[in-house]
Amino acid sequence: MEEGRAAFDNIKRFLTYHLTDNVAELAPFALWALTAGRVPLALSVLQILALDIGTDLLPALALGAEPPEPGVMERPPRPRSARSLDRAVLARAFGFLGPVEAIASLAMLPVGAALFLGWHAGTPLPTGGPALATLSTMVFAAIVLAQMANAFECRSTVTSLRALGPATNRLLVGAVAGKFLILLGFVYLGPMQQLLGHQPLTLIQWVAVLAAPMLLLAAEETRKAVARRRRRATAGPIGLEPPGHQTLRRRAAAV
Numbered sequence: 077m078e079e080g081r082a083a084f085d086n087i088k089r090f091l092t093y094h095l096t097d098n099v100a101e102l103a104p105f106a107l108w109a110l111t112a113g114r115v116p117l118a119l120s121v122l123q124i125l126a127l128d129i130g131t132d133l134l135p136a137l138a139l140g141a142e143p144p145e146p147g148v149m150e151r152p153p154r155p156r157s158a159r160s161l162d163r164a165v166l167a168r169a170f171g172f173l174g175p176v177e178a179i180a181s182l183a184m185l186p187v188g189a190a191l192f193l194g195w196h197a198g199t200p201l202p203t204g205g206p207a208l209a210t211l212s213t214m215v216f217a218a219i220v221l222a223q224m225a226n227a228f229e230c231r232s233t234v235t236s237l238r239a240l241g242p243a244t245n246r247l248l249v250g251a252v253a254g255k256f257l258i259l260l261g262f263v264y265l266g267p268m269q270q271l272l273g274h275q276p277l278t279l280i281q282w283v284a285v286l287a288a289p290m291l292l293l294a295a296e297e298t299r300k301a302v303a304r305r306r307r308r309a310t311a312g313p314i315g316l317e318p319p320g321h322q323t324l325r326r327r328a329a330a331v
Contacts, residue, residue: 078144078148079144081144081148081151081154082143082144082145082148084158085142085144085148086141087160088162089139089140089230090139090140091165091169092165092168092173093132093136094132095165095166095169095170095174096169096173096174096223096226096230097127097132097174097219097226098174099170099177099178100174100177100178100181100219100222100223101119101124101128102178103178104118104182105117105119107182114201115185115201116185116204116208118181118182118184118185119212119215119216120212120273123216123273126216127216127219127220130258131220131255131258132223132255134252135223135227135251135255136227137251138227138247138248138251139227139231141245141247141248142231142245143244143245145232164233168233172299173226173229173296176295176296177219177222177226177292180218180287180289180291180292181215181218181219181222182215183218183287183288184211184215184218184285184288185201185211185215186201187284187287188210188214188281188284189201192210192280193207193210206275209273209274209275210275210277210281213274213275213276214277214284214285216262216272217259217282218285218287218288219288220259221259221286221288221289222291224255224256224289225289225290225292225293227251227252228240228242228248229292229293232300233303234303234304235300237293264276
């Protein structure tokens with residue numbers, strides 16, 4: 077029963093992780109279309125494939141090996157109608173994590189242009205050449221780094237990353253490290269640069285890109301803190317359980 081509940085939770089983690097990435101991948105195309113091309117297209121189709129197949133695969137598989145959360149057997153049985161792709165997963169991926177990652181990555185367009193290309197507000201962004209390639213590489217790298225942070229955050233819906241401890245899922249640690257090496261290959265290896273249209277990033281450009289995972293971590297940790305506070309408020313005073321919870325607990329133990 078414990079393994080079955082853990083497997084069901086891991087499917088939700090996998091879905092949350094991938095759906096978040098999909099929002100960030102779709103956002104550049106939506107922004108480009110809604111602005112009639114005034115904002116240049118930040119990602120190409122090949123870059124999207126590189127994100128989905130090249131960088132996201134290992135962490136997604138490692139989330140499937142996440143051990144059961146503490147207290148997983150204290151939950152009441154889930155109803156037979158429960159779905160892995162439920163409202164909570166959709167709301168978290170499409171309503172919170174996805175938009176945060178999309179905003180953080182797309183911010184690399186004006187930020188990168190202003191810091192490194194001499195762009196000023198009110199003037200057109202670069203629409204081609206090495207300048208756009210640099211900005212596109214920054215957006216690509218921002219999504220990858222944000223997804224690295226998201227992989228750890230997807231391990232739990234309410235427990236903080238500090239409380240979980242990264243070493244409790246060593247496969248995920250190794251997968252994220254491998255993902256970073258793949259990212260470096262996409263950015264610096266000549267054949268991959270030409271295929272994806274990337275420009276090698278400087279150290280100071282990487283510092284700017286690091287703002288994306290930091291923003292996602294801060295936003296999700298804040299959301300989790302609010303969720304824990306609400307859960308404690310719903311549970312009532314310490315040591316007391318909501319009405320009917322003891323009965324559900326006994327039924328779960330009997331099952």
